[in-house]
Amino acid sequence: MSRMQMLTSSRMGRRFLDSSFAAALATPHGVDRYVEMVDPLWSRTETRAEITDVERKTADSVTLTLRPNENWAGFKAGQFVKLSVEIDGVRRTRCYSPANSQFRKDGKIELTIKVDPKGLVSPWLLANARPGMIVQISPAQGEFHIPLPHPRSILLISGGSGITPVMSMLRTLTDRAYIGKVTFLHYAFTEDDVIYRDELAEIEAKYEGVRIIRAYTNADNGDLQGFFSKEHLVAADKHFAEAETYLCGPMPLMDGVRAVFEAEGISDRLHLEQFAAPTRTVPTDEATGELTFSASGEKADNNGQTILEQAEAAGLTPDYGCRIGICNACVSTKLSGITRNVLTGELNTDNDVNIKPCISAPCGDVSIDL
Amino acid sequence: MSTATTTTSQKHKLSPEQIEAFGKELDDLRARIVADLGEKDADYIRDIVNKQKKLEVAGRALLWAGWFPPAWIAGVTALSLSKIIDNMEIGHNVMHGQYDFMNDPQFTAKNFDWDNTIHADSWLYTHNYVHHTFTNIVGKDHDATGYGVIRVTEEQPWHPIWLLNPIFCGTLQVLFQWGTAIQELESEKFFRGEKSWAEMKPGLKRFREKAGKQALKDYALFPLLSGPFAPFAFAGNMAANLVRNLWSSSVIWCGHFPEGAETFSIEETEDESHAEWYYRQILGSANFTGSHLVDVLSGNLSYQIEHHLFPDIPAYRYKEIAIEVREICERYGIRYNEAPMAKQLWSVWKQVFKLTLPDSTYTQGPLAGLREALTFPFRAKQDENARDEQHVVAEAAAA
Ligand code: FES
Secondary structure: OOHHHHHHHOHHHHHHHHOHHHHHHOOOOOOHHHHOOOOOOOOOOOEEEEEEEEEOOOOOEEEEEEEEOOOOOOOOOOOEEEEEEEEOOEEEEEEEOEOOOOOOOOOOEEEEEEOOOOOOHHHHHHHHOOOOOEEEEOOOEOOOOOOOOOOOEEEEEEEHHHHHHHHHHHHHHHHOOOOOEEEEEEEEOOHHHOOOHHHHHHHHHHOOOEEEEEEEOOOOOOOEEOOOOHHHHHHHOOOHHHOEEEEEOOHHHHHHHHHHHHHHOOHHHEEEEOOOOOOOOOOOOOOOOEEEEOOOOEEEEOOOOOHHHHHHHOOOOOOOOOOOOOOOOOOEEEEEEEEEEOOOOOEEOOOOEEEOHHHEEEEEEEEEOO | OOOOOOOOOOOOOOOHHHHHHHHHHHHHHHHHHHHHOOHHHHHHHHHHHHHHHHHHHHHHHHHHOOOOHHHHHHHHHHHHHHHHHHHHHHHHHHOOOOOHHHOOHHHOOOOOOOOOOOOHHHHHHHHHHHHHHOOOEOOOOOHHHHHHOOOOOOOOOOOHHHHHHHHHHHHHHHOHHHHHHOHHHOHHHHHOOOOOHHHHHHHHHHHHHHHHHHHHHHHHHHHHHOHHHHHHHHHHHHHHHHHHHHHHHHHHHHHHOOOOOOOEOOHHHOOOOHHHHHHHHHHHOOEEEOOHHHHHHOOOHHHHHHHHHOOOOOHHHHHHHHHHHHHHHHHHOOOOOEEEHHHHHHHHHHHHHHOOOOOHHHHOOHHHHHHHHHOHHHHHHHHHHHHHHHHHHHHHHHO
């Protein structure tokens, strides 16, 4: 650690850098811009993290261990973070759930990322992530976590890479010597596709209150075989109706579980996290879908006009200037969905990116920060 | 209509089909560059920011020892360069959204602010919106008429006050950052009674907020840090701001005021198509040539034409784009205004001096000019009466 780094991380150094005097000296760029000359991790505005470990636990996943800077406020088991990496000069952001216990002692974050061969970020991480790399993360978000006080009986269901948030729940519960009952039902193709196989076995051996049930869809050496059904549910936990259930996995699994819980009339006991893969609908000329203005909570049925016009029609008053894509006054963040540049016809399929609402029309469901 | 010195206007020389074909070529050029944006561009802007930060830190440190003359001179040089790069190659370009494609909050137009007294929001309005949308339309583009304080085109009617034109122009260069900081107020309208005090307020608030912080930093806090040598730091900061003002205003003067850069009327630009908008950007702008360093220090506004065509494409790309734009212009017979920087600047100042006198001086001879000047108060009254009369007639007709 250099002397400057010590200055930025010592309490007095931080006090100075956070002071209004330092801010006034660094106006208008802010203190961060100068301190990062010394330590790229040091920032007051961004949560940045250094990758300290990269592991490939299965053939199609990569597990990153991150050391966040002090802006990281921690998370609740089950929540997710937005991870941003720069690929070809463009910052790309994706959501991932930490898989570690929320009480992990060294404060690091573990992300297990399933590689989507058609995707952009996950194959890139598989190929390029290496210790020492600096990435950005968002504060933890999401309502998918176990409430306090904890329920007496907990049922965790996951499939594939959906294991990460519930793995975090399981690790957090065992970390805190939870004395209730935990049943963990996990779906994978085969034994080799279970990302935390060894650790699950260890946990099972060590904690009496934890039952692990492995269901394999493409092999018959598991506790259960095939896809989710009510029989599976009963086999996993006869008293499933008394448990609080936390579920994360691919859409068919989610739909299956949801249907059973609905039929039983206990939907309120089912909590789920949905990481829907970005829907890549081919846009037609017909206007379909719903436009969500997330900042104001308004919604509108997409009528094919530009987002600026639709926002105004919905009674909002977003900033604008030229209305022809020159002046940048209207730029806003598209949170999700596909938009089409009405001048060039180009499609924008990425999430968390800047677009110009005055020359962008939504294709299907779009959520925008207006 | 044309500027004072453009004798043959270029406007409307092309047929509608030609104009559309020309616009299509520019659209294609743009699409090609946009598709190619990536790591190279991100690296470029980060590298420039790193250099600028080093210059800034070095400048501040040297001025700390500003009692030692060589340190003072080196400090002023470093700080001037830092401020120039911050404003031109970084601030101006990032705030145009040129690096928005990176999705990095540090380099997006919405979040960026610069080492200048003009508030970013105010600039986004006066420059990004008004100037770039209505480029050189007299009555809409405030820049085109010398920010209301210099006479740069015959479209601005002569008044005896323009006898001071060179003084206004020089003063504006010296105080450039302060001039732009209050540009959004259009205070000349306030003094003419066309704007109320209440309308001035939001702009004034923004001005106080931003300019106050800038002045505090440069003229109080940093000098204070130098303790007993505060006057040296104070003078050093003042000198650096002056150098930046003279340089950036010169660069900007060269963009639209030289001989050959045309102005337009509101009527002739009504219902303008996208391609015609491109056309106007070219006719209204002027490039200057210089070294690579001049390109960087001018924020690549040496390629003002390309900048006006594609204000949101990273500016250091204009150099490569210019080759094609020039070729397209040649093919369509469109004037491409380009000259060495000194020549463009000379042309601007010549104009500024020339426009101090009534226009009839040049069209009908010095005596006519003198007569126009001497009879000005009388004619002004007459004009006013004529306007009133017209008004009455128009109203009667409407009724
Ligand atoms: S309103 Fe000017 S870019 Fe959208």
